[in-house]
Amino acid sequence: MTDLNKNYQLICGLEVHAELKTKSKMFCGCKNDPFNAPKPNIYTCPVCLGMPGALPVPNKKAIEWTIKLGLALNCKINLFSKFDRKHYFYPDLPKGYQISQYDIPFCYEGYLDTSEGRVGITRIHLEEDTGKLLHKTIDGKKVSLVDFNRGGVPLVEVVTEPDIKTATQAAEYGRKLRDIIRYLDIGNCDMQEGGMRLEANLSLSEDGSLPDYKVELKNINSFKFMEQAIAFEIKRQTKLLNTSKTPIQETRGWDTKKQQSFSQRTKETAEDYRYFPDPDIPPFQFTKEQIEEWRKELPMLPEQIINEWKAKFNVEKRYSKLLISNHQATSLLELVFIAAPKNNIIPNDIAKEIVNKNIKFNKNLDSEKIINSYQKLHQTDSIDLDVLKQAIDEILTANSDAITKYKNGKTQVIGFLLGQVAQKLQQKLDMRQVRSELIKALKN
Amino acid sequence: MLNKLTLKQTIDQLDNKKITLEDIWADVLNAIKNQNDKLNVYLALNKNFKPQLNKPLKGLPIAVKDNFCTKGLITTASSLLLKDFMPQFESTVTQKLKDAGGEIVGKTNMDAWAHGSSTETSQYGRTLNPRNLEHLPGGSSGGSAAAVAADMCIASLGSETAGSVRQPAAWCGVVGLKPTYGRTSRYGVVAMASSTDSPGPITKTVEDAAILLNHISGPDPLNATSTKKESPDFTQSLDKSIKNLKIGIIYHNLPGLEKIWELFEPQLEVFKKLGAQVELANAMDPKHAIGVYTVVQRSEVSSNLARFDDVRYQYGRDTFGNEAKKRIMLGTHTLSKGYADQYYNLAQQVRTLLIKDYEKLFKKYDVLISLTSPGFAKKIGASEGEAMFGELEDKLVEVSSLSGMPGISIPCYRDEKTNLYLGMNIMAPMWREDLVIQMADAFEKNTHWNSWRNND
Numbered sequence: 001m002t003d004l005n006k007n008y009q010l011i012c013g014l015e016v017h018a019e020l021k022t023k024s025k026m027f028c029g030c031k032n033d034p035f036n037a038p039k040p041n042i043y044t045c046p047v048c049l050g051m052p053g054a055l056p057v058p059n060k061k062a063i064e065w066t067i068k069l070g071l072a073l074n075c076k077i078n079l080f081s082k083f084d085r086k087h088y089f090y091p092d093l094p095k096g097y098q099i100s101q102y103d104i105p106f107c108y109e110g111y112l113d114t115s116e117g118r119v120g121i122t123r124i125h126l127e128e129d130t131g132k133l134l135h136k137t138i139d140g141k142k143v144s145l146v147d148f149n150r151g152g153v154p155l156v157e158v159v160t161e162p163d164i165k166t167a168t169q170a171a172e173y174g175r176k177l178r179d180i181i182r183y184l185d186i187g188n189c190d191m192q193e194g195g196m197r198l199e200a201n202l203s204l205s206e207d208g209s210l211p212d213y214k215v216e217l218k219n220i221n222s223f224k225f226m227e228q229a230i231a232f233e234i235k236r237q238t239k240l241l242n243t244s245k246t247p248i249q250e251t252r253g254w255d256t257k258k259q260q261s262f263s264q265r266t267k268e269t270a271e272d273y274r275y276f277p278d279p280d281i282p283p284f285q286f287t288k289e290q291i292e293e294w295r296k297e298l299p300m301l302p303e304q305i306i307n308e309w310k311a312k313f314n315v316e317k318r319y320s321k322l323l324i325s326n327h328q329a330t331s332l333l334e335l336v337f338i339a340a341p342k343n344n345i346i347p348n349d350i351a352k353e354i355v356n357k358n359i360k361f362n363k364n365l366d367s368e369k370i371i372n373s374y375q376k377l378h379q380t381d382s383i384d385l386d387v388l389k390q391a392i393d394e395i396l397t398a399n400s401d402a403i404t405k406y407k408n409g410k411t412q413v414i415g416f417l418l419g420q421v422a423q424k425l426q427q428k429l430d431m432r433q434v435r436s437e438l439i440k441a442l443k444n
Numbered sequence: 445m446l447n448k449l450t451l452k453q454t455i456d457q458l459d460n461k462k463i464t465l466e467d468i469w470a471d472v473l474n475a476i477k478n479q480n481d482k483l484n485v486y487l488a489l490n491k492n493f494k495p496q497l498n499k500p501l502k503g504l505p506i507a508v509k510d511n512f513c514t515k516g517l518i519t520t521a522s523s524l525l526l527k528d529f530m531p532q533f534e535s536t537v538t539q540k541l542k543d544a545g546g547e548i549v550g551k552t553n554m555d556a557w558a559h560g561s562s563t564e565t566s567q568y569g570r571t572l573n574p575r576n577l578e579h580l581p582g583g584s585s586g587g588s589a590a591a592v593a594a595d596m597c598i599a600s601l602g603s604e605t606a607g608s609v610r611q612p613a614a615w616c617g618v619v620g621l622k623p624t625y626g627r628t629s630r631y632g633v634v635a636m637a638s639s640t641d642s643p644g645p646i647t648k649t650v651e652d653a654a655i656l657l658n659h660i661s662g663p664d665p666l667n668a669t670s671t672k673k674e675s676p677d678f679t680q681s682l683d684k685s686i687k688n689l690k691i692g693i694i695y696h697n698l699p700g701l702e703k704i705w706e707l708f709e710p711q712l713e714v715f716k717k718l719g720a721q722v723e724l725a726n727a728m729d730p731k732h733a734i735g736v737y738t739v740v741q742r743s744e745v746s747s748n749l750a751r752f753d754d755v756r757y758q759y760g761r762d763t764f765g766n767e768a769k770k771r772i773m774l775g776t777h778t779l780s781k782g783y784a785d786q787y788y789n790l791a792q793q794v795r796t797l798l799i800k801d802y803e804k805l806f807k808k809y810d811v812l813i814s815l816t817s818p819g820f821a822k823k824i825g826a827s828e829g830e831a832m833f834g835e836l837e838d839k840l841v842e843v844s845s846l847s848g849m850p851g852i853s854i855p856c857y858r859d860e861k862t863n864l865y866l867g868m869n870i871m872a873p874m875w876r877e878d879l880v881i882q883m884a885d886a887f888e889k890n891t892h893w894n895s896w897r898n899n900d
Contacts, residue, residue, distance in 0.1 A: 046532065046533045046632075047666075050751045051513075051531070051532070051533065052513060052519070052521070052526070052529070052531075052634040052635070052751075052752075053511075053512075053513050053535060053630070053631065053632040053633045053634050053635060054533075054631070054632070055630060055631050055666060055667050055668065056668065057665065057666060057667070057668045058668065085747055087747060087750060087779075089750075091755060094751060094756070095750065095751045096747075096749075096750025096751045096752075096753075097747060097750055272780055272781045274746075274747070274776065274779035274780060274781075274784070275779075275784075276743060276747070276779055276784065276788055279637075279638035279639035279669075279744060280638050280668060280669060281668050281669075282668060282669055
């Protein structure tokens with residue numbers, strides 16, 4: 001067999017499911033809180049159990065939120081839309097069909113920018129989540145149990161174009177999407193609990209054109225694993241292609257222990273879901289005004305906040321990027337940054353401190369407490385100005401070459417000199433004061 | 445013999461304290477005891493009732509088709525699969541009936557899953573027509589129509605997808621009102637074809653139908669396709685002049701209906717006498733409606749029945765009768781990839797044409813009138829081996845079902861030899877049950893065909 005040893009381009013699209021945190025379920029009044037339910041099957045009713053004659057009534061909030069997510073992802077909105085029935089048999093699907101959206105999703109043709117390029121969003125649609133199967137052994141007997149607490153929870157699906165070119169870009173896209181959903185305050189996106197689920201469709205191409213096979217990576221519950229799985233697949237598929245084999249069209253999972261993907265099932269025939277418009281739910285007609293109204297209600301999104309913090313408070317992007325992943329903290333941080341200068345603190349310093357010390361926020365914190373504790377931490381001994389000036393003079397005398405360097409534009413020697421002064425004085429110094437005095441002295 | 449009273453008569457006589465509720469119930473239960481073994485009308489009975497004389501329906505015994513979920517009364521939709529299904533919730537319509545003081549006396553036999561127009565597809569045996577035991581009561585609400593005809597209740601509820609209220613009402617010589625789609629809630633009614641299912645009253649008189657419709661209709665937050673508007677008082681349409689109203693008579697020249705038309709046409713004279721304008725009008729051939737209805741209905745059936753299996757209901761899909769199996773297979777095909785455009789989507793387009801055809805006619809006429817069914821009640825066994833039995837029997841009412849428009853069937857002729865009836869189908873535009881009731885009431889009160897009235 002010839003070893004072609006070629007390089008291939010990853011062609012990858014993501015399908016991300018995220019549960020919306022509406023108070024009630026998608027098509028009934030049941031509580032939407034499956035992960036905190038004290039017992040199985042308690043948040044259920046005739047509608048989400050699919051009893052005979054029970055009918056779905058769509059949750060308006062979930063529809064509004066889906067459209068808002070679309071607007072945040074630069075999507076176009078279908079002013080006319082509808083729900084369809086998607087038929088398949090599975091014990092966690094009580095009606096024998098899932099209410100979903102087929103040919104007219106609420107949102108389409110959007111994008112999300114990553115540091116490695118733009119990722120096109122094909123569509124965003126709304127559907128209902130399924131129940132959960134539990135396979136257990138009870139009294140020595142293997143049984144399968146169904147919990148419908150999750151059945152009928154609103155679920156958005158965000159589908160991208162095959163624009164993703166690297167494993168890291170896939171992970172970045174996923175994290176950004178999660179941040180946006182959290183910022184809109186429409187979903188918790190807890191990966192461990194299945195509140196956000198990732199699927200990647202990927203193949204390798206020689207020339208960038210769409211190959212004639214596709215591998216689906218499914219049931220992956222972290223961005224890190226997604227990145228690892230895609231990286232693994234690139235290697236695996238490259239090996240196959242270089243031995244003139246086409247990878248099989250199949251669904252694969254990720255084994256976190258073995259650090260490799262494994263085949264879950266191969267699709268022999270295309271599934272036919274027999275979609276048709278759900279006759280139980282009248283179609284929707286939105287107005288442009290309604291959509292614009294919702295657009296106005298959008299909160300600031302991560303990207304905007306990062307830019308604004310840079311402009312308003314001169315907080316470095318590398319810090320704000322890390323700070324905003326906890327969306328509840330952003331409004332608090334904003335207050336901290338506003339209060340900081342009044343307390344002679346540079347906002348960027350406090351941002352850096354929070355990042356470096358990995359400080360977690362809780363409900364009891366307010367901006368005053370944060371400023372106070374920062375000050376306490378950075379409290380300096382008051383120093384007699386003459387003592388300081390004298391110490392500086394002594395250091396400069398001992399390091400005359402440093403003065404020359406400084407005057408030749410090598411300003412980084414300041415750091416060295418600051419260290420020398422601090423060592424000499426053996427006190428908790430206000431380094432800004434030391435720095436300004438040092439520069440004054442250097443310039444003389 | 446208080447069971448022979450109409451709903452209106454029982455309400456009035458209870459108000460006047462001429463009779464007691466206990467006596468009415470005793471006579472109704474007695475009629476059931478004497479006739480149910482023979483007629484096979486009821487699948488489940490409720491003999492406990494609470495007098496509710498301060499409520500409009502007083503605690504009177506009302507029969508309910510077995511596809512309405514009723515808390516505490518087994519609901520089978522005449523299928524074996526739901527043999528032991530005890531609903532944990534109440535359908536909106538029966539809840540409204542109960543709130544108004546109606547008591548469910550029993551659940552009536554029907555075509556299994558409402559698939560049919562004969563009750564012969566019931567998995568609990570066919571119901572017989574009380575007017576002539578050699579004949580069928582029609583269907584799918586055959587049990588409810590028979591219960592009324594045999595005075596085994598004071599009034600009843602049925603549901604219509606296409607003809608399932610009006611056709612059995614015609615065959616049993618009673619009144620059947622199909623409301624506008626959305627006027628009565630579908631919540632808790634075992635779904636057949638979701639886009640046309642309409643619960644409606646089957647009663648002794650038009651007046652009774654108006655009273656019952658008042659109590660079971662209106663908005664339902666549990667049904668997204670139900671009306672947002674409150675219902676008017678439909679009894680206000682009773683005893684009203686029909687002078688100058690315009691009537692279009694349709695389906696008057698269909699091949700094969702010549703003999704029936706000869707019996708039907710003279711009945712229209714009374715409208716002229718009452719001052720209405722009667723004209724022959726031409727509607728699109730109903731054969732197109734059969735195709736459209738068959739495809740739409742089978743598609744929706746295949747989807748609506750997907751939820752039933754032995755994981756949840758103990759009895760599995762192998763217990764479906766032949767009719768249900770045929771409909772599931774056909775509907776699965778018409779929704780399949782590559783075929784949906786040819787069948788389901790095309791059918792929906794033709795449906796729009798049929799609706800437009802009726803809308804055009806309603807620009808000219810206040811109501812449209814036709815025969816309800818192409819003939820008298822058929823003999824028992826007639827549906828067997830007839831794959832399209834229901835569609836052929838219901839073709840004259842299918843367009844109004846597909847379009848959602850209201851219609852009523854009232855007795856308009858009785859054959860003395862067989863004691864069988866013909867039904868007159870009066871249809872009006874969406875939300876105009878008032879016109880349907882006004883016209884039907886005028887006919888009923890000025891002719892002698894209603895067996896509970898003595899107009900001669």
